[in-house]
Amino acid sequence: MFNGFSHSVMGASHEKKGTVCQDSSAYVANDRYAVAVVADGHGSKKHFRSNIGSRSAVEATLETIENFYRNADEFEEKFPKNPKLVIKSIEKQVIARWNAKITEHLRQNPVTKDEKKDFTTDEFKKIPFESYYGSTLITAVVCEKFSFGFQIGDGSLVAVFEDGETVMPIGDDESAPANITASLCNSNASSMFNSFFEQNKTVAALFTSTDGLYTSFGSDNDFLDYHTIISSQLSEIDEFEGAIVKNLTKRSHFGTEDDTSLSCVYSQEIVDEKNDVLTAKVEENKRLAKERKERMLNRA
Amino acid sequence: MSEKNKKNPAVKNDKKVKDNTNAASLLDFDDDDPLGATSVSKKSLVIFFLIDTSGSMNGKKMGELNTIMEELIPEIRRVGEADTDVKVAVLTFNTEIAWMYPEPINIEDFEWTRLKAEGVTSMGAAFTELSAKMSRSSFLNSPSLSFAPVIFLMTDGYPSDDYKTGLKTLKANSWYKFGLKAALGIGNEANDDMLAEFTGTKDTVVHAYTGGQLAQMIKIVAVTASQIGSKSMTLSDSNEKELTEDDVYAKKQQMLGQQIQELVDQTDGQNVPFDTGW
Numbered sequence: 001m002f003n004g005f006s007h008s009v010m011g012a013s014h015e016k017k018g019t020v021c022q023d024s025s026a027y028v029a030n031d032r033y034a035v036a037v038v039a040d041g042h043g044s045k046k047h048f049r050s051n052i053g054s055r056s057a058v059e060a061t062l063e064t065i066e067n068f069y070r071n072a073d074e075f076e077e078k079f080p081k082n083p084k085l086v087i088k089s090i091e092k093q094v095i096a097r098w099n100a101k102i103t104e105h106l107r108q109n110p111v112t113k114d115e116k117k118d119f120t121t122d123e124f125k126k127i128p129f130e131s132y133y134g135s136t137l138i139t140a141v142v143c144e145k146f147s148f149g150f151q152i153g154d155g156s157l158v159a160v161f162e163d164g165e166t167v168m169p170i171g172d173d174e175s176a177p178a179n180i181t182a183s184l185c186n187s188n189a190s191s192m193f194n195s196f197f198e199q200n201k202t203v204a205a206l207f208t209s210t211d212g213l214y215t216s217f218g219s220d221n222d223f224l225d226y227h228t229i230i231s232s233q234l235s236e237i238d239e240f241e242g243a244i245v246k247n248l249t250k251r252s253h254f255g256t257e258d259d260t261s262l263s264c265v266y267s268q269e270i271v272d273e274k275n276d277v278l279t280a281k282v283e284e285n286k287r288l289a290k291e292r293k294e295r296m297l298n299r300a
Numbered sequence: 301m302s303e304k305n306k307k308n309p310a311v312k313n314d315k316k317v318k319d320n321t322n323a324a325s326l327l328d329f330d331d332d333d334p335l336g337a338t339s340v341s342k343k344s345l346v347i348f349f350l351i352d353t354s355g356s357m358n359g360k361k362m363g364e365l366n367t368i369m370e371e372l373i374p375e376i377r378r379v380g381e382a383d384t385d386v387k388v389a390v391l392t393f394n395t396e397i398a399w400m401y402p403e404p405i406n407i408e409d410f411e412w413t414r415l416k417a418e419g420v421t422s423m424g425a426a427f428t429e430l431s432a433k434m435s436r437s438s439f440l441n442s443p444s445l446s447f448a449p450v451i452f453l454m455t456d457g458y459p460s461d462d463y464k465t466g467l468k469t470l471k472a473n474s475w476y477k478f479g480l481k482a483a484l485g486i487g488n489e490a491n492d493d494m495l496a497e498f499t500g501t502k503d504t505v506v507h508a509y510t511g512g513q514l515a516q517m518i519k520i521v522a523v524t525a526s527q528i529g530s531k532s533m534t535l536s537d538s539n540e541k542e543l544t545e546d547d548v549y550a551k552k553q554q555m556l557g558q559q560i561q562e563l564v565d566q567t568d569g570q571n572v573p574f575d576t577g578w
Contacts, residue, residue: 217443218341218385226338233334240334247335254340286337296403 002034006263013257023259024054033143034265037061040210042134053133060097083197091193102133134185140206146199153182154211160231162202164281166224169196205231205266212258216251225285232278234271341444344385345530346404352455353392357417364511366414377407384530393426395419423459427466434475448478450525456486478549482521503557520563
């Protein structure tokens with residue numbers, strides 16, 4: 001049985017401005033598979049409906065994965081034979097669904113005078129309507145046989161394996177040119193995804209997060225250790241979930257003040273069975289962090 | 301998927317945490333946080349000091365500089381208290397180039413190592429080394445957002461190597477391009493024109509001819525640059541026109557030049573000159 005949680009908290013900078021939370025997050029977990037998804041609506045003024053865009057992205061993703069799982073046995077059998085192709089197909093369907101959702105939203109909610117007031121007529125004409133809803137998307141999926149994930153734009157995907165090894169399986173974004181934020185609203189969005197597929201290692205937990213979380217850390221090591229700590233507490237998630245929300249809120253207030261979302265899915269059996277291993281890994285990480293600091297302070 | 305085994309598919313956004321939880325308790329951060337082992341990073345600012353430790357700095361210049369830098373650290377610490385994690389990296393250059401610490405150190409942990417002066421002035425090599433380390437894959441690898449760095453060069457003479465090649469390499473570095481650059485010439489031999497080549501403007505080049513001036517200039521430049529460097533400037537102006545990073549950089553560098561010149565004008569010119577007294 002899979003389980004999960006997801007939370008989105010508003011960044012302090014957005015609270016100060018009185019704007020809405022532009023992040024969205026959700027998870028689905030059942031006895032067959034689990035999906036953790038987050039999306040971060042863009043902040044600049046031409047993306048004035050990005051909160052709707054991020055919510056549409058999350059909904060489109062959950063619907064797409066559910067659709068692929070209509071025949072679960074067949075899907076899980078065929079997927080490992082050509083994972084890249086299947087993931088690409090999923091990404092394309094997500095984009096199509098997202099486009100359908102925002103098109104429908106615009107049809108039902110034409111742009112208001114208030115939304116146009118910050119633009120000249122010429123400026124506004126040049127903005128493609130998809131940009132109003134611009135958003136990133138980070139998705140992680142796990143089933144008993146394999147795990148995979150895909151991402152467009154900033155954000156992070158972290159995998160914690162049953163032995164406590166914690167990694168970001170999707171490397172640095174190489175698909176987007178420098179200084180261009182990859183987004184669902186780009187006309188070539190389908191070519192801007194990065195993805196991973198894993199079937200040789202058993203996943204204990206998968207996490208997706210918007211970049212508000214990553215940028216609240218001082219190092220990649222701290223960021224990864226954070227996920228290992230959470231994984232070591234998943235056996236008692238009811239008691240721990242409040243602490244996670246509190247910590248996310250702290251990070252969104254004292255870090256970069258950005259909206260922050262974290263979504264997690266995990267195998268209940270594995271996190272219960274491997275709890276001692278995960279707890280030992282947390283202690284080892286603390287020791288390694290101490291050693292790193294000592295090395296850093298070693299003056300020439 | 302059947303409804304009974306679908307768990308929490310609701311999409312969350314458009315609501316503040318306080319809408320569905322107790323805001324007072326969420327914002328009470330003084331209790332034990334089980335996730336506190338991984339601390340929260342604020343926006344970070346790295347201050348690079350490039351310090352000439354060639355033989356001509358030997359004696360009173362180096363002694364004064366060491367003392368001033370020891371005194372300066374607590375002052376810079378105060379700059380970063382509120383919203384910024386300030387880090388310091390010190391690169392010294394004589395015949396050899398060397399970093400004081402293997403990577404930028406949080407100002408809270410930073411302790412000054414007294415420097416010794418000897419050898420020639422390999423400034424060009426220092427520029428090349430600085431450029432190599434000012435990278436996301438090296439010294440500026442923190443996930444937390446970084447302000448453009450402050451780069452402060454101090455020297456008492458002319459480079460003994462091909463500094464132009466090193467400077468060309470440095471000028472191709474984006475962190476250098478957007479960084480706040482300032483330079484301090486110490487004594488009569490330091491060449492302000494060459495220092496202006498490094499900073500890009502004469503406004504952020506200052507000169508110290510005496511021990512008293514050295515203390516004043518180092519503090520003026522380091523503290524002012526740190527304050528401006530850690531200042532968040534919105535990426536839109538009063539007319540809601542979105543500004544580019546170039547605009548923000550230009551404004552900050554201009555502000556640094558103006559403030560340094562205003563503060564320099566307020567200083568007095570007492571004390572014994574380096575090159576006569578030392």
